[in-house]
Amino acid sequence: MSHAHSHDHHHDHDHDHAPIEAEDTSSSDTAILADALRMVLIEKGIFTAAEVQDQLTLMEGRSDRNGAAMIARAWVDADYRDALLADGAAAAQALGYDTKGTPLIVLENTAKVHNVVVCTLCSCYPVTLLGPSPEWYKSKAYRGRVVRDPRSVLREFGTEIGPDREVRVHDSTADMRYMIMPKRPKDSAGMTEEALAGLITRNGLIGVAEL
């Protein structure tokens, strides 16, 4: 503090001095451990506090709106659609989204096939394009059940896939990441690309919902 006034004045003003309640009172063992680890790594010069903040800023820029923009573009631009299905990471890069070398496979939902993504081994997910993954995606219940009974799990998301359509589950167990191109809503003819992007939900991009 830069003020240099003497502290001989009386504390007789009438507002109380209750401590400010921190909104995040999380003090779980893992939170304490993560804080301690971060401080040690900064002290050892492995990375700087500024780099931690830069990474947080980068992470906050990750959003399902990025994936939605890609799909909306594909709906209005046949060449982009073909490029997206051929090489998802390159198509992401073309719109300014850097998957940092991780391949992306985009799978198209059609009248014959409905695709849905899971990672049974952990929770692999294209964070750059879909933002942080939802809690349910990481849950053992989703990971364990969607591979063996996908139609029931989809039904719990309100997604009924007729018996005439194949349900195709994609287990993201290794180096690929996945995003689903939902079927374009029938009543969306003539909409702008931006308006189309607004129709595209995160759950649609994972494949647990249709639009």
Place this chain on the structure above:
Amino acid sequence: MQAIFGPGDRVQVMDLEAEQGLTGHMRAPVYCRGKTGEIERFCGAFGNPETLAYGGDGTPAQPLYRVRFKQADVWPGYAGAANDCIEIEVYQHWLKAG
């Protein structure tokens, strides 16, 4: 490592845990071991996660495939449609001609 399978090839996922005593970090999900499917695509070669997990350098890089299985072949009594499928990324060292 050279990729030895191509799209459409029938392959079986080995159980390296039971057959070769592999332990620790294993990347082929238990539920597809012993199951037969077909190569959907070759994905490229990637560092072997089973040695990377223990500080190794992951070499030799392992060819990685997406293998398509009929759900009915993976889960006895599968309740969905007959043509429902599941596709799983499997490294070549887990695969043999099926």
